[in-house]
Amino acid sequence: MARSNTSRKLNYLLINVIIVDLIKYSVLGVKTYRVDDVEVILLQGDITDVEADAIVNAANQYLEHGGGVARAIVRKGGEVIQLESREWVRRYGPVPVGGVAVTSAGKLRARYVIHAVGPVYGDPEGDIKLASAVRNSLAKAEELNLGSIALPAISTGIFGYPLSKAASIMADTLKNYEYRKLRKVLVVLYTEEAFKVFERVFDEVLGTQNP
Template identity: 45%
Template sequence: MIELQRGDITKMEVDAIVNAANSSLLGGGGVDGAIHRAGGKAILDECMAIRNRQGGCPTGEAVITTGGNLPARYVIHTVGPVWNGGNKNEESLLASAYQNSLKLATANQIKTIAFPNISTGIYHFPKQKAAEIAVKTVKDFLAASDVVEKVIFVCYDEENFKIYERVIGG
């Protein structure tokens, strides 16, 4: 089941929220910074431990930490691609970010998960194309999964909300 909401992902009462992280895992701007601020030091501490163990998180991959002070139990940090005109494997890397987040959710028995609009902010991925990839990847995954029961796309702004409304409805 797929839902769409407009709002603040840090307020979502789900098993896990997904963070559009950067490869350093140390927080940044946009949704990444908001999640780190709202979730507190516990998230950063676990991200630093992951960095020390594996040296960050490559584009298209995902790692999981506690939700810290968030209503969500977990944060799945995934690194979406920076848009470079579409000739650098950006589309498959974005699909991998969603797939690997959902695989981690399944491995951790997460039933409800909320995604932000990955790569559409400072990474400049075209919003329409990103929404199409996100929705298709999630639908394909849910068709083959019996662990994840609900995926919520959380749009912070009206523009992305309208795009997702059209893509999910169409």
């Protein structure tokens, strides 16, 4: 009987933790994984509503944020993000595919926006470049001494990467990255379809702590 009561209490606590996560991140679904000491959280929702030290934007090389996640980030965070992006390109030139740039986050619930340039599907080196975009985003966050980062499904919008392929590359990169300062990585998917695909792949690659 004691074991049964303990089990009920643990399930109750777990359910409450999940509910708190849903409320905190304003999302429709959540799944938790762990890589060493780092919590990897898969979320279904709007990345512009997520609270993290840095939010990653799926950007183009010229940092012109006219559509998709990029436009949503500027709309929510303010035009300062676009202005700083143009200044970055003016100073340093276009961002290479697989590379990143950094701006402030304006009115978003973050300190920085890390603009990651993913590949267009069909690029012969696309998989390598997509992994680089994810890895360089993590590295930039650690360079900035940040503890948490939120990433979208880079390259799966107009750049055409299949969800399952992008999910596999992201999961492998998150699993094999050598974390130093980051303690929480959020992967935010906008649609239920994307969430289910990423959940299936992440379960295979990272395992799961949820019942």
